[in-house]
Amino acid sequence: MSLVQVEGLSVRYGARTALSRVSLRVEPSEIVTIVGPNGSGKTSLLRAIIGAIKPFQGRVVQAGSLKIGYVPQKLHIDETLPITVSRFLKLSGGVTAADIDYTLAQAGVPELEKAQLSQLSGGQFQRVLLARALIAKPDLLLLDEATQGLDQRGSASFYQQIETVRQNTGCAVLMISHELHVVMSASDRVICLNGHVCCEGTPAVVASAPEYRALFGTGTGGALALYRHEHDHGHDHADHCHDHTEATE
Amino acid sequence: MLDDFMVRAALAGIGVAFASAPLGCFVVWRRMAYFGDATAHAAILGVALSLAFSMSIFVGTVVVALLMALVVSVLSGRGYAMDTLLGVLAHSALAFGLVAVSFLSGVRIDLMAYLFGDILAVSRGDLSVIWGGAALVVALIGWRWSALLTSTLSEDLAYASGINPKREQLVLTIALAITVAVAIKVVGVLLIAAMLIIPAAAARPLSRTPEGMAIAAGLIGILSAIIGLRAAYVLDTPAGPSIVCVAAITFIATSILKGLGRQR
Numbered sequence A: 001m002s003l004v005q006v007e008g009l010s011v012r013y014g015a016r017t018a019l020s021r022v023s024l025r026v027e028p029s030e031i032v033t034i035v036g037p038n039g040s041g042k043t044s045l046l047r048a049i050i051g052a053i054k055p056f057q058g059r060v061v062q063a064g065s066l067k068i069g070y071v072p073q074k075l076h077i078d079e080t081l082p083i084t085v086s087r088f089l090k091l092s093g094g095v096t097a098a099d100i101d102y103t104l105a106q107a108g109v110p111e112l113e114k115a116q117l118s119q120l121s122g123g124q125f126q127r128v129l130l131a132r133a134l135i136a137k138p139d140l141l142l143l144d145e146a147t148q149g150l151d152q153r154g155s156a157s158f159y160q161q162i163e164t165v166r167q168n169t170g171c172a173v174l175m176i177s178h179e180l181h182v183v184m185s186a187s188d189r190v191i192c193l194n195g196h197v198c199c200e201g202t203p204a205v206v207a208s209a210p211e212y213r214a215l216f217g218t219g220t221g222g223a224l225a226l227y228r229h230e231h232d233h234g235h236d237h238a239d240h241c242h243d244h245t246e247a248t249e
Numbered sequence B: 001m002l003d004d005f006m007v008r009a010a011l012a013g014i015g016v017a018f019a020s021a022p023l024g025c026f027v028v029w030r031r032m033a034y035f036g037d038a039t040a041h042a043a044i045l046g047v048a049l050s051l052a053f054s055m056s057i058f059v060g061t062v063v064v065a066l067l068m069a070l071v072v073s074v075l076s077g078r079g080y081a082m083d084t085l086l087g088v089l090a091h092s093a094l095a096f097g098l099v100a101v102s103f104l105s106g107v108r109i110d111l112m113a114y115l116f117g118d119i120l121a122v123s124r125g126d127l128s129v130i131w132g133g134a135a136l137v138v139a140l141i142g143w144r145w146s147a148l149l150t151s152t153l154s155e156d157l158a159y160a161s162g163i164n165p166k167r168e169q170l171v172l173t174i175a176l177a178i179t180v181a182v183a184i185k186v187v188g189v190l191l192i193a194a195m196l197i198i199p200a201a202a203a204r205p206l207s208r209t210p211e212g213m214a215i216a217a218g219l220i221g222i223l224s225a226i227i228g229l230r231a232a233y234v235l236d237t238p239a240g241p242s243i244v245c246v247a248a249i250t251f252i253a254t255s256i257l258k259g260l261g262r263q264r
Helices: A043-049 A087-092 A099-107 A122-135 A152-169 A179-186 A203-208 A210-216 A218-231 A239-248 B003-029 B035-051 B057-075 B084-105 B111-116 B124-144 B143-154 B155-160 B166-187 B190-205 B208-236 B239-263
Strands: A004-013 A014-027 A031-035 A057-062 A068-071 A140-146 A172-176 A189-193 A197-201
Touching: A004 A043, A004 B084, A014 A043, A014 A057, A014 A197, A031 A068, A031 A152, A031 B143, A043 A057, A043 A068, A043 A140, A043 A172, A043 B155, A068 A122, A068 B155, A087 A099, A087 A122, A099 A122, A099 A152, A122 A140, A122 A152, A140 A152, A152 A172, A152 A179, A189 A203, A189 A210, A197 A203, A197 A210, A203 A210, B003 B124, B003 B166, B003 B190, B003 B208, B035 B057, B035 B084, B035 B166, B035 B190, B057 B084, B057 B166, B084 B124, B111 B166, B124 B143, B124 B166, B143 B155, B143 B166, B155 B166, B155 B239, B166 B190, B166 B239, B190 B208, B208 B239
Parallel strands: A031 A172, A031 A189, A068 A140, A140 A172
Antiparallel strands: A004 A014, A004 A057, A189 A197
16 A cells, blocks of 8 residues: 555645646655746655645545655744754653664764754754654655765765665655755656656666656756666667766756 | 631632743734734623623623634734724723613722732632633643644644644634633733733743743742732732733743853
C-alpha cells in the first residue's frame, strides 16, 4: 500500500490557484523528487501532505500510523527561545540519549548535542533539522529544499546521507530540490510540477520529456548524463552521456 | 497567618508570578507581548460588565478576554497588520470599559484599583481565586508543553508531527485570559503585561533550555513580588508598580551579566 496518496489535489490561496488536480503516490522506500520552477506549488504540495494546508479540492490519504519526518525549507529560531540541540531532538517524545547520539552521527553532526540552536551555521542547522526528522524513525521523509545555504559539496554529501539513511532504515523520501543535477542522480522517480504534474517517471524519462525541457531547457541534459554516468545502467546512449558531462563541466 | 494582609498580599503576588512565568515565556517566544497587553486592556470592559450584571469579576474578565482573542483571530489576515488590529481593539475595549463603568450609578467603584491593582486589599476569597486560576494555567501549559514548544518553533514541524498549532494557540489564549483575570487584583490591567514579559525576559540570559527559562522566570517573578511588597511597605510606594520595578531592575541586572559574559 502507498505511504501517501494524493488524489486530484487543488490548493488555492484566495483567488490564486497554486495547485490544480495533482495526483501522486509515494511507495515504501522509494526516493521521489519534485522539480519545478519557482511558484510551481512544490512547497504547497508538501504542506498539504503534512496537513498544514486544507485542500480546495481532492484529498491526501496517509497510510494508517504513517510517521512523517519533515525538513522544512527554512526555520527561524527566535533568539529569545533558548534551546539546545539535544532538547530540540527530545521534543518528539520517547527519545533516549543513545537515540540522540546515533541520530546526530547519522545526520553527520555528532558534536553538536550541547550547542544552542540559534548559534548554528546554516549547514549545521539543516543537518540538525534532518536529525530531528530522523529521530522519530519515520516511514516517510519530506525534504523541502533541505540543502539551502549549503555549498555544492555540502549539498552533495547531504543527499548522499539521505541515500544512506534510506538504505539503512528503508524509509521513503519525497523531496523538493532545485539542484537538478544532484537530485536527479539520487532519485528513483521524478515528478515535474508546474501547478499541475507536467510529467513524471524515472529521471531518464523526465529529462527527455518535452514538458521538462520546456521548463528547464536542454542545458540540464547534463544532469541526466551524470545520472547515467554514476549508476552505469548500461543505457544505449552512453556516448551522449560523456558528451553532456563534459559540456556541463 | 492569613489574617495578616501583608501575608495575603505576598501569597497573591507569588500566585500571579507562578502563572505568569511559563505563560510569559511563550508570550516572549511567540512575540505576543502586544497581544497580552490588548487582552489585559480589554479586561476593564469585563470588569464593567461584571459589575453591571453583578457577576463575579473573574468570570466577566475571562469571558471578555476570550472574546477579544476570538475577534483578533477572526479579523487577523483580513488586510490589517496585527499591531494595528490589536491597537484598535485594545484601546477601544479600554475606552468602552471606562465609559461603561461611568454608567454604573449606585455602584461606587474605585477604578484605580482595577487599573493599577490593589494587592493589599486581597481577601481570602481573592486568594483562592488567584491560586486556583494560577494552578489551572500552570497545569494547562504543563500538559501541552511539548506540543506548545513544537508549534512555537515551527507550525509546519507541528503539523508534520500530528500537532494542530491552531489548537495550541487556543490553549495559550485561554491561559492568557485566565492569567489576566487572576492578575487584575494584584497589578491591575495596565501592568499585567509587565508581569508576563519582564520576568521571562530577565530569565533569558540565565537559561539554556526552555524549561530552565520558565523556572528562572518563576523564581524572578516570586522574588520580585516579595521584594516589591517589602519595598512598598518600607518606602510607602504603590505595591503593584513596586513589584514591576523590582522585576525591571532584575532584567537590567541579568542583561548586564550577559554583556559581561560575552566580553570574557
